Amino acid sequence: MKSFVPLVHTDPAAPVAVGEAGARTAGELMRDARAVARRLPAAAPGSEVLVVCGDRYHLAVTTLAAWLRGHAVALPPNAQPAAVRELAGRPSVVALLHDSDLTDAQDVREWLDGHVLEDMTDPTWPEALAAERRLAVVYTSGSTGDHQPCAKTAAQLLGEAQALAATFALQAGEVALATVPPYHLYGLLFGILAPLAAGAAFARETPLHAETVARAARQVGATVLVSTPAHLRGLTVLERGDLPPLSRVFSSGAPLPRATADELLARLGLQVTEVYGSSETGGIGWRRHEHVLGDMSTEPAWTPLPGVTVEVAGEGRLLLRSPFLAPDAPVPYPCEDRVEVDARGGFHLRGRLDGVVKIAGKRVAVAEVEQRLLALPAVADAAVVAVESPGARGHELVAAVVPREAGREAGELVAELRRALLPWFDPVVVPRRIKLVPALPREPSGKLTRRKLHALLGLAVEADSPASEAASGGRAEAQAGAAAGDSRDMSAGTDGAAAGAAAAASGSRDMSVRTGHEAQASSGSRAMSAGTGSERDGARAGAPSNMSEGAAAGGGATAFALGGHVRRDEGGVSVHEVEVGVPVDLAFFRGHFDALPVLPGVAQLTALVVPQVAALRPELGPLRRAARLKFTRPVAPGDALVLRLEVRGTSVRFSLARAGEVVTAGALEYEARGG
Incomplete structure (x- = not known):
């Protein structure tokens, strides 16, 4: 029986991790892994160590430590506190290790603080891991609404890492930089395990903003970039030379739009390699975008990974034979995707069969969102449908909710529902539109047809089929309604917005408003990241009184729904990121295109950006x-945004991003306090 080792480095001084948090060698990695392993409880059959680390080096240390001690490592579907704590309560989990602000778990950094730098040990892995040994558990979203465990053996996990390193010719001396969290399977394989299997190194941090990606890539000398379509789209604002020479750029998590691949190739000279797979199956295939295709060209076919065979069953269902499948999986394994196989052995994807969709690269079971809504005390009944959405998002969720109490203020209830979902899901997954209705048009059997649900929600009506298909992302998805608003350019009056921002900052003097060419500076893409060594709090700031009072006169919500706050330092710049929910009844929408409401630029500045700067940086x-x-995309009711502030002295650069795509950006100049 074949066996595997996770670390092939033999030189203790060989680099394995680089970044602003400090470089680490193979000898230091093994030293730290052994130290953590000694502190873990003894292994038992099926025991797991749940790991939630934003720093890739910390995740590598804890993963190797769990394996040295005889445990499997469990990776959560996201880092939201409620989801993590639920998984930590499972009987199989014997320890929860993290490097964040969780207060009821072990911070792995406390176990590493006493080590002397350059105090290294032999990095040789002590004993090869048997192919059938259970090494990891990846929690996925299931159709029942619960996170389902997906176990990985050494043959699956390390075997795939070795196959990836060989297929894509990763070599010693290379550095992989990833913009995806390390606790996701894709991020774990491409961002940690494949580099270690090749004798290469990885970057510790997870940059997402285009400029921070470019800076981090230059600082660590990255040769490999591991990313997602939404993040790659943000890189198109860069110029040639902003990034170091990259030998390979990987994309996974969602289909890469052809326009993004073409622009990256034409603008930056980047040939993107897409990787296709799932948590259940492991990697299946890959394809490389080597030519600018244009709208009318045929998409490149997918090539199966070594050892993988693709077959087609009825309805075009993909049947898979793969060494990365679970040992007890049926052979061939029926997947929930439709494919066409070409004469050369490649294949083309033709959509999904099951009820799982990807929203800006985030895979989610629509049924889970529906179940979470139904579990809320304020909800009597609910249905959720996935619809296609233009741009990098790919899909979005729309919900119909029957309130348990009649007469509640709609905006208040919708905001409450969104707040209740945010601990369980990434903000981009939370339904963009929630419609409150007196009842759902269910059949006597209790089923809800797609036609009736779509008609209720104002979506394109299709032929009748059980709503269980619609509510779980079924086989055919409707086009999004006009209220999605992603494709419209926003003309928000730059001069007026700047003046409004100045007015909101009471007490300012000798203020000059820049216009013209300065209003055209571009900004890159940004999505929420857990960060490394971050501070989190619940920073809150209301709208300035002049805006609030004016908006309140027309009714509706006057404040944004603010979520988690992350703070960290990046090369002398203090970075803040705040999750922002846009209430559907926000009063600032009133009078701004009733058929397709957009949030005025002046409201974005005076009711959100400026108050948050004041709340988070009171020394200014x-x-x-x-x-x-620059207002590049409209902000619509129900949007989930991330406000990013980059503070250097009295200068603040800001951006608002939706699903990793910047919608608003600019710069603010402040006086020093008392100056």
Whole structure:
């Protein structure tokens, strides 16, 4: 029986991790892994160590430590506290290790603080791991609404890492930089295990903003970039030379739009390699975008990974034979995707068969979102449908909810529902539109047809079929309604927005408003990241009184729904990221295109950005100037945004991003306090 080792480095001084948090060698990695292993409880049959680490080096240490001690390592579907704590309560989990702000678990950094740098040990893995040994458990979203465990053996996990390293010719001396969390299977394989299987190194941090990706890539000398379509789309704002020479760029998590692949190739010279697979199956195939295709060209076919065979069953269902499948999986394994096989042995994807969709690269079971809504005390009945959405998002969720109490204020209830979902899901997954209705048009059997549900939600009506298909992302998805608003350009009046920002900062003096060319500066893409060594809090700031009072006069919500806050330092710049929910009844929408409401730029600045700067950086004085404002996409009711602030001295660069795509950006100049 074949066996595997996770670390092939033999030189203790060989680098394995690089980044602002400090470089580490193979000898230091093994030293730290052994130290953590000694502190873990003894292994028992089926025991797991749940790991939630944003720093890839910490995740590598804890993973190797769990294996040295005889445990499997469990990776959560996301880092939301409620989801993590639920998984930590499972009987198989014997320890929860993290490097964040969780207060009721072990911070692995406390176990590593006493080590002397350059105190290294022999990195040789002590004993090869048997192919059938259970090494990892990846929790996925299941159709029942619960996170389902997906176990991985050494043959599956390390075998795939070796196959990836060989297929894509990763070599010693290379550095992989990833923009995907390391606790996701894709991030674990491409961002840690494949580099270690090749004798290469990985970057510790997870940059997402285009400029921080470019800076991190230059700093660590990255040769490999591991990313997602939404993040890659943000890189198109860069210029040639901003990134170091990259030998390979990988994309997974969602289909890469052809326009994004073409622009990356034409603008930056980047040939993107897409990787296709799932948590249940492991990697299946890959394809490389080597030519600018244009709208009318045929998409490149997918090539199966070594050892993988693709067959087709009825309805085009993919049947899979793969060494990365679970040992007890049926052979061939029936997948929930439709494919066509070509004469050369490649294949083309033709959509999904099951009820799992990907939203901006985040895989989610629509049934789970529905079940979470139904579990809320304020909800009597609910249905969720997935619809196609233009741009990098790919899909979005729309919900119909029957309130348990009649007469509640709609905006307040919708905001409450969104807040209740955020601990369980990434903000981009939470339904963009929630419609409150007196009842759902169910059949006497209790089923809800797609036609009736779509008609209720104002979506394109299709032929009748059980709503269980619609509510779990079924076989055919409707086009999004006009209220999605992603494709419209926003004309928000740059001069007026800048002036409004200045007015909101009371007490400012000698203020000059920049316009013209300064208002055209571009900004890159940004999505929420757990970060490394971050501070989190629940920072709150209401809208300035002049805006709030004016909006309140027309009714509706006057404040944004603010979620988690992350703070960290990046090369002398203090970075804040705040999750922002846009209430559907936000009063600032009133009078701004009733058929397709958009949030005015002045409201974005004066009711959100400026108050958050004041709340998070009270040491700054009055606002002097708002400059280089750009409103590239509309902000719609129900949007889930991330506000990013980059503070250097009295200068603040800001951006608002939706699903990793910047919608608003600019710069603020403040006076020093007392200056």
